[in-house]
Amino acid sequence: MSETRAPTPTERGGAGGESVRRFLARPAAPALAFLAVLLVAFTLANDRFLTASNLESIVDSVAVLGIIALAVNQVILCAEIDISTGSMLGLCAIAAGAVSLSTGGILLPLLAGVAVGALAGAINGALVTLGRIPAIIVTLGMLYALRGVILLVTGGTWITGVPEPTRFLGTGKVLGISVPVLILFGLFLVMELVNRHSTWGRNVFAVGGNRVAARFAGLPVNRVRFVAFTLVGVFVGIASMIYLGRAGSVQTNTGVGLELQAVAAVVIGGTSISGGRGSSLAALTGAVLIGVILNGLILMGVPGIWQDAVLGGLILLAVATDVLRRRLVGDKA
Amino acid sequence: MSEEGKEIGRGMEQPTNIGSGTATGDGSPPLFQLAGVTKRFGGVVAVRDVDFDLRPGEVHALVGENGAGKSTLMKIVDGLYAPDEGRLEVGGQPAEFSSPRDAEAAGIAMIPQELDLFPELSVAENLFVGRKRPRTRWGGLDRNAMRAEARRRLGSLGVDLDVTARVKRLSAANQQIVAIARALVGDARAVVMDEPTSSLTDREARQLFRIIEELTSGDVGVVYISHRLEEIFEIADRTTVLRDGRLITTAPASELDAEELVRLMVGRPLNELFSRHPHDPGEVALEVRGLTREGEFADVDLTLRRGEILGLAGLVGAGRTELAQAIFGIRPPEFGEILVDGEEARIRSPQAAMDRGIFYVPEERRSQGLILPFSIKNNITLSILDRISRFGFVPWSERQTADRFAKELSIRGAEMSDPVARLSGGNQQKVVVAKSLAREPSVLLLDEPTRGVDVGAKSEIYRLIDDLAREGKAILLISSELEEVLSMSDRILVMREGRITGEFEREGATQERVMTAATGGGDGSNDKGEESGDE
Numbered sequence: 001m002s003e004t005r006a007p008t009p010t011e012r013g014g015a016g017g018e019s020v021r022r023f024l025a026r027p028a029a030p031a032l033a034f035l036a037v038l039l040v041a042f043t044l045a046n047d048r049f050l051t052a053s054n055l056e057s058i059v060d061s062v063a064v065l066g067i068i069a070l071a072v073n074q075v076i077l078c079a080e081i082d083i084s085t086g087s088m089l090g091l092c093a094i095a096a097g098a099v100s101l102s103t104g105g106i107l108l109p110l111l112a113g114v115a116v117g118a119l120a121g122a123i124n125g126a127l128v129t130l131g132r133i134p135a136i137i138v139t140l141g142m143l144y145a146l147r148g149v150i151l152l153v154t155g156g157t158w159i160t161g162v163p164e165p166t167r168f169l170g171t172g173k174v175l176g177i178s179v180p181v182l183i184l185f186g187l188f189l190v191m192e193l194v195n196r197h198s199t200w201g202r203n204v205f206a207v208g209g210n211r212v213a214a215r216f217a218g219l220p221v222n223r224v225r226f227v228a229f230t231l232v233g234v235f236v237g238i239a240s241m242i243y244l245g246r247a248g249s250v251q252t253n254t255g256v257g258l259e260l261q262a263v264a265a266v267v268i269g270g271t272s273i274s275g276g277r278g279s280s281l282a283a284l285t286g287a288v289l290i291g292v293i294l295n296g297l298i299l300m301g302v303p304g305i306w307q308d309a310v311l312g313g314l315i316l317l318a319v320a321t322d323v324l325r326r327r328l329v330g331d332k333a
Numbered sequence: 334m335s336e337e338g339k340e341i342g343r344g345m346e347q348p349t350n351i352g353s354g355t356a357t358g359d360g361s362p363p364l365f366q367l368a369g370v371t372k373r374f375g376g377v378v379a380v381r382d383v384d385f386d387l388r389p390g391e392v393h394a395l396v397g398e399n400g401a402g403k404s405t406l407m408k409i410v411d412g413l414y415a416p417d418e419g420r421l422e423v424g425g426q427p428a429e430f431s432s433p434r435d436a437e438a439a440g441i442a443m444i445p446q447e448l449d450l451f452p453e454l455s456v457a458e459n460l461f462v463g464r465k466r467p468r469t470r471w472g473g474l475d476r477n478a479m480r481a482e483a484r485r486r487l488g489s490l491g492v493d494l495d496v497t498a499r500v501k502r503l504s505a506a507n508q509q510i511v512a513i514a515r516a517l518v519g520d521a522r523a524v525v526m527d528e529p530t531s532s533l534t535d536r537e538a539r540q541l542f543r544i545i546e547e548l549t550s551g552d553v554g555v556v557y558i559s560h561r562l563e564e565i566f567e568i569a570d571r572t573t574v575l576r577d578g579r580l581i582t583t584a585p586a587s588e589l590d591a592e593e594l595v596r597l598m599v600g601r602p603l604n605e606l607f608s609r610h611p612h613d614p615g616e617v618a619l620e621v622r623g624l625t626r627e628g629e630f631a632d633v634d635l636t637l638r639r640g641e642i643l644g645l646a647g648l649v650g651a652g653r654t655e656l657a658q659a660i661f662g663i664r665p666p667e668f669g670e671i672l673v674d675g676e677e678a679r680i681r682s683p684q685a686a687m688d689r690g691i692f693y694v695p696e697e698r699r700s701q702g703l704i705l706p707f708s709i710k711n712n713i714t715l716s717i718l719d720r721i722s723r724f725g726f727v728p729w730s731e732r733q734t735a736d737r738f739a740k741e742l743s744i745r746g747a748e749m750s751d752p753v754a755r756l757s758g759g760n761q762q763k764v765v766v767a768k769s770l771a772r773e774p775s776v777l778l779l780d781e782p783t784r785g786v787d788v789g790a791k792s793e794i795y796r797l798i799d800d801l802a803r804e805g806k807a808i809l810l811i812s813s814e815l816e817e818v819l820s821m822s823d824r825i826l827v828m829r830e831g832r833i834t835g836e837f838e839r840e841g842a843t844q845e846r847v848m849t850a851a852t853g854g855g856d857g858s859n860d861k862g863e864e865s866g867d868e
Contacts, residue, residue: 199722206715209704216663216693216701217716217768218683276706 027270028282030321035289042296049299056178062291063180064089064239064246065258066284069265070191071235073283074228075135076266079208079275082232084124084139085262087146089255092117092240094150097159097250100166109166109244114237120146121233125226135229143259150252159250170245180242184284187235191280200227208275264311265290268318289314362425363388364523364554365410365441370419372405377757379405382419383580385573387523387554392545394557394569394586398598398791402578403558407525410556411443412436434463442516446528448508452501456511457483459500460518486514490544505650506537513544517553524548525556530564531813532649535852542568560814562591576600577787595816607820608796610803614823615639617675618807619691619776621660624669629655630831633669637776637807642798644822645811647851652831653811654696657778661693662686673776687716692774694765696781696811702765703753710735710749713767720772738767742797759790766797776807783817795821815844827851 023029043050059066068085075082096113103109120142127138172179195201203224206214215221244250269286271278293314294307363386372380380402387393397403408414409421412430421428423439430436433443450459457480467478483496492510500508509529516524526545530538545555545568559565565572569586574597581597589597599606619637624630630652637643645653659666662680671678673689680686686693695701703712713735714721721728735749742763747755753764762782769777779798783791798821802808812818818825825842827835827850835850 197726199718199725199727202711202718202727206704206707206711209706210700212701213695213704214715216661216683216695218687218772219715220684276704 026281027272027278028285029270031269031282031285031289031318034317034321035285035292038289038292038296042292042299046296046299049296054295054299056181058291058295059181059184059288060178061295062287063184064243065261065265065290066184066287067187067235067239067242068232068258068262069269069283069287070187070280071228071232072262073266073269073271073278073280074191074204074231075225076263076271076273077204077208077275077278078225078228079211080128080135080225080228081263082124082135082139082229083259083263084120084142084146085232085236086255086257086259087143087150088117088120088233088236089240089243089258090150090250090252091120091146091153092237093244093250093254094154094159096166096237096240096244097162100162100244101159104163104165106166106168106241110169110238110241113240113244114234117233117235117237117240118230119233121230121236122226124232125229128229129222129226139259154252156252158252160248162244162248166241167245167248169241170243170247172245180246183238183242187238188280188284195280200224204228205276208277210276261290261311264315268314270318270322272322286318363422364424365428365439366422367406367410367416368420368422370406370409370416370421372402372409372414373417378578380409380416380575381578383575383578385580385583387556389522389552389554390549391570392549392555392557392568394559394565394572395575396559396562396565396572396594396598397575397581398787401575401598403575404527405578406575407443407527407556407558410436410441410523410525437519437521440520440522441525442519442521442523443525444509444512444516444527444529446531448512450500450508450512450515453499455497455499456487456494456503457496459511460486460515462515464518482518483514486517489517490514490547492540492544504537505532506534506540509533509537509541510544513548517548521553523554523556525558527558528560529557530559530561534648538564562594565594566591574598606792606795607817608792608799609821610799612640612642612802612823614641615805618673619660619809620672620675622670622672624656624659624666624671626655626659626664626666628831629664630659630828633828633831633833635826635833637809639775639807640802640805641823642802642808642810642821644818644825645809645828646815646818646825646847647813647828649813651828651851653828654780655831656828657693657780657809657811660686661691661778663693687772687774690773690775691778692716692769692772692776693778694769694780694782696784698758698761698765698785702768703761705752705754707753708750709739709744709747709753709756709764712753712764713738713771715768716772734771738771739764741770742767743793757787757790759786759793762786762790762794766794770801774806776809777801778809778811780811781813782810783812783814815847819844819847829853 039050048054068089072082072085092113095116096109099112100109124138124142127133128135169179169183174182195204203214203219206219207221207224211221243254265286266278266283267273267286268289269282269284271282290311293310297306297310366386368384370380370383371378383402383406385406395403395406405414409416412433412435415429415431421430423441428439430439436443451462454462460483461479467475467482469475480496487494487496487510490510490513494507494510500511503511513524529541533541548555557565557569566586571583572586572589572594573583574581574594576598615638617636618639621633621635624633633656635643647653655664658664660671660680662682662685665681671680673691678689680689683693699705704715710732714731717734718727721731721734739749744756744760744763744767746757746760753761756764766782782798783794786794798808798810810818810821819842823839825837825839825847826833827847829851834853835847837846
């Protein structure tokens with residue numbers, strides 16, 4: 001396998017049977033193919049779709065989701081789950097917003113958001129590994145607990161009037177490209193590098209592929225999972241700055257529903273919900289796919305009430321194509 | 334398990350016709366017959382062009398090494414697999430089974446090695462799971478009728494068990510009996526027993542033989558799969574030998590002696606299978622004193638020297654695996670001490686054991702030894718990533734390291750970047766061993782290192798073990814195959830019910846002496862086994 005560098009979505013799908021097979025063997029293949037089909041379809045259906053500004057705005061709109069999905073992806077690769085990210089984003093944004101209101105700037109609010117996220121993620125990780133409580137229970141509890149903390153901290157009021165410098169990560173542009181898009185792709189590249197070449201990244205796949213064998217091989221199974229949960233917190237903290245910049249305010253219900261969207265993006269992208277198989281490209285593709293569909297529906301004038309139904313259908317379709325693809329490739333794992 | 338659950342549901346709505354009554358008469362038409370059967374899994378041929386039949390009232394022994402195709406063949410009879418070629422006939426009629434339920438309806442029952450009973454249900458309930466159960470007038474379960482029927486069935490086998498007892502409370506022997514009775518409730522005419530005595534004591538095995546006699550006198554046919562050759566000579570009428578998926582011979586049991594049988598199974602004389610050079614045991618590498626873990630093993634002492642192969646024999650469930658895993662820190666012991674190179678070592682995790690130079694090669698290759706979605710390379714380097722990596726990143730030299738060990742163990746059949754699942758069982762096992770060797774341990778705990786491995790790979794693994802001992806590694810060889818332990822070890826320890834019950838120098842070890850220590854039989858052969866073996 002070409003382990004030398006991260007493939008980008010556009011250069012895949014080469015000629016020749018072998019490269020087609022190799023492409024199909026990739027976890028993100030069905031999602032990428034589906035994404036290509038959708039891009040063509042929406043372009044034909046609406047001439048405002050395929051413009052640089054619309055495409056950028058699509059990626060821009062899924063930056064928060066995509067960054068969180070990149071980290072949740074690692075947890076799912078470990079054969080664990082994290083459904084606490086919705087409330088976590090809310091709390092991180094409040095921490096970042098509050099610091100911003102008193103100090104301004106970027107760095108201190110970012111540190112505050114990341115610190116709060118990392119703490120919450122570390123608690124998740126500690127409860128799952130040391131406490132030996134199933135992750136679905138731990139993070140479900142965390143989801144409610146953090147929402148409760150949000151209400152207690154804010155007393156139900158919004159944070160508004162975030163100063164302009166702080167909002168740069170959400171609204172700024174560098175070299176003509178929006179900062180959220182840059183952050184999303186930057187983190188994507190980092191995670192691809194980590195999964196392909198770092199010890200921890202390799203161990204994530206090992207722990208998710210066979211936890212018992214990983215333990216018998218002397219891998220630090222608990223540490224690997226703990227780091228994955230903490231990483232979610234860190235990435236949620238980063239994402240909260242983008243959210244804060246884009247919205248300029250934080251509500252008590254910020255991030256509601258995001259936790260399941262992140263899981264959906266990972267699974268739609270092609271990472272196996274049972275762990276051990278997948279890639280960061282899968283998580284990114286899944287998030288972008290969600291963005292494209294929602295954007296396309298709006299452009300085509302489909303009422304917003306259809307969004308959830310379409311998203312649900314997409315998840316089921318993703319699972320179905322994954323089963324099909326595995327049969328095609330003859331992959332029984 | 335879930336299969337079974339579904340069957341209960343189906344059984345209640347639509348009671349199937351149990352006991353189709355295709356009586357084969359007194360003649361010799363077989364109960365079932367396999368003709369020219371071939372079964373492939375991917376590219377691997379598990380069974381090739383095999384004929385096999387079972388006559389009423391006979392015990393037909395099926396022998397062969399692990400991976401010879403015995404289980405595959407019987408799973409075809411049981412409806413779990415469909416043959417790729419050849420046909421299955423039941424009572425002279427061609428039959429196609431799509432599930433064990435079909436086989437059962439045709440009067441064929443399988444009693445697997447790992448009994449498929451429901452431990453939380455009572456004996457009586459187990460007998461009726463998936464079957465038409467007696468009903469009261471109101472449509473509820475008629476428990477009294479069930480218990481009475483259960484007692485009658487067990488009585489016909491000459492056993493008296495409390496039918497209301499939960500199955501998990503029964504001894505291994507009695508569970509075996511319940512499984513047999515369960516087959517009979519389904520009016521089985523042909524019963525397949527896979528290693529029924531593997532977890533029984535000598536006396537319990539006697540009782541089982543009596544029950545088998547009971548069955549065959551009632552014209553039931555029994556297919557008997559076992560590794561214990563003595564048993565086969567004792568009870569079998571005919572013997573079929575499989576090797577590497579092929580039929581070697583089917584002959585009346587009286588025409589084969591033990592030596593001949595082993596030669597047929599292995600394909601060559603035993604002394605050519607095993608490799609052995611003189612070892613030169615050095616100083617003590619591992620010492621264990623009074624090691625205890627409640628319910629698993631108690632008060633175990635052992636010493637293991639450099640350059641020594643210490644065999645650890647015993648029955649399945651004797652606590653050998655638990656002991657090895659405790660030494661490796663997977664499940665730390667509650668009492669006792671472990672000394673490595675004469676120093677006390679507190680080993681609470683596999684990492685700690687590895688840091689002390691101990692490595693454990695687990696018995697379950699697929700579930701404990703390999704990361705199946707991983708490539709061969711990534712599996713080999715799994716345990717050394719932390720050693721070879723720089724600043725948390727895996728260096729390019731990983732590839733060469735993996736290549737070196739793949740070559741050393743002559744792993745064949747796929748590219749290094751292919752998924753490890755693509756390899757044959759024997760080569761997969763070599764990957765597991767390569768992974769441990771990459772860590773350069775001084776003490777190796779090998780748990781059933783040749784289970785499910787073909788003869789060729791077996792012989793290679795034996796040579797490797799011998800080489801490792803000559804290099805000065807201390808090796809603990811856990812094995813349920815007596816020949817393996819006797820042929821490979823410098824010294825042999827025997828465990829029974831969690832305790833060391835025998836120690837033999839190589840010269841003084843015989844099959845009989847080791848087996849006696851393993852089963853606690855003492856002069857077990859004099860027992861008539863009148864008691865029902867409860868403990």
